[in-house]
Amino acid sequence: MRRMLDELAAKAVGGEAEVDVAEWFQRVPQEVITFATFGRRNYEDGRVVFELQDELAGLAADAHSKVYIPGYRFLPLRRNLRVWHLVREIRKGLAAFIANLPKDGRDDEQRRDGGGGGMRDLMSFMTPAMTTEEIIEESKNFFFAGKETLVSLLTWATVALAMHPEWQDRARQEVLAVVGRDDLPTKDHLPKLKTVGMIVNETLRLYPPAVAMIRTANRDVELGGCVVPAGTELLIPILAVHHDEEHWGADAAEFNPARFGDDRRPRHQMAFMPFGGGERVCIGQNLALIEAKVALAVVLQRFAFRLSPAYVHAPRVLMILNPQYGAPVIFRPL
């Protein structure tokens, strides 16, 4: 993150710099997940896997928007051949990561920086109990589920703060008071960044990266006066629930982080579910919240920002909620 900010500051030598934050933030989860999953700093290898997954996700999103023809995906057509090639390459990349893991789950570099900055790599939990096949599959989940979601959250939070300079100022005052101008936020600072936390929650409410989830009723249930027979698949519209005036009041469509303040009014426990719920709740939610708070705090420390005149507000769902025309933002070093 520091490297990214230094590069941005160098770009802004004339006073300001414009970047598409939807692109710019990609690096944050890429590096975090490579490090958290494999406890390694060889981000280049991680980047290759992410690029392959991005292309695969693009093809999957495209297929989603087309008529489904049963059996079509098994035909050796150019697109399918590409998909199969990508799947093989992703597997190969992840298998190489796993094969190169030190037996005790730590390497010299980690030892030098205090065991990976204090973070135990997930593989040390996974390896004793799981086969290589299973580890590859789980790693695919982390690489996929943990990237676009986080980029979406950071992008919309930056856009929202650019639209609401009063909240941007308030959050910056808090960061400067708690963390200071030059230090990096630590685990002791994070609980004290209450305004930043409220902003993250309000962003997740208004722009939930995962807009829906699917559940199957495993027995007959009554929901809101309707009987749902066992076996029925239900789409739970997270985005719609987060915008429901019945739960959030008449200003449900507005960005107002104060609704997550200490004096908030009581609400239904499922009115806010950006990370899903129940047994399949997001396994990465705490990591995501830490990443988001740290990333926003260090940006706020060093830059003031506003929307570029080229920005068009067009949230759209392409698997994840993202800005259709990108998110150009103008940064001014402080």
Ligand code: HEM
């Ligand atoms: C803002 C960031 C994130 C959001 C909004 C988000 C959202 C979600 C949601 C809604 C689900 C439930 C899906 C369902 O039930 O159908 C989920 C599951 C999952 N998430 Fe996240 N997620 C985020 C970040 C992450 C991160 C950083 C990781 C890992 C590094 C991660 C890994 C996973 C995995 C592995 C699952 C599947 C859990 C299971 O099925 O048991 N997510 N996430």
